[in-house]
Amino acid sequence: MKTQMIRVFYPVNDARILLRTEEDWDKNIAPSLVNEYVSEFAIATFRPFFYFKPVLETENGLLWYRGENYLATTTFD
16 A cells, blocks of 8 residues: 655635545545645555545535546555
8 A cells, every 4th residue: 555645735714625535525534734825635545546626624614626526646666
C-alpha cells in the first residue's frame, strides 16, 4: 500500500476543506495538514489511480466543488 498526497489550494474562512473519494463518496476525509491556503490529504491506496473531489464544510452544510471529479495517479516505486 502506498500513500498518495493530495493538496487543495483554497483560502477558507470559517469553513473546512474535506475530501471525498470513489472508495466511499459519503465518507469525509479530514486533512492531515492545514494552513491558511493549503489543505493536505494523505490517501492510502493499492490502486494505480483513483477519483476524488474536495468538499467545503460550512456552518450551512457541505458544498461540493463544481465540475468533474479529479483523477489522482499514484506514484509507485
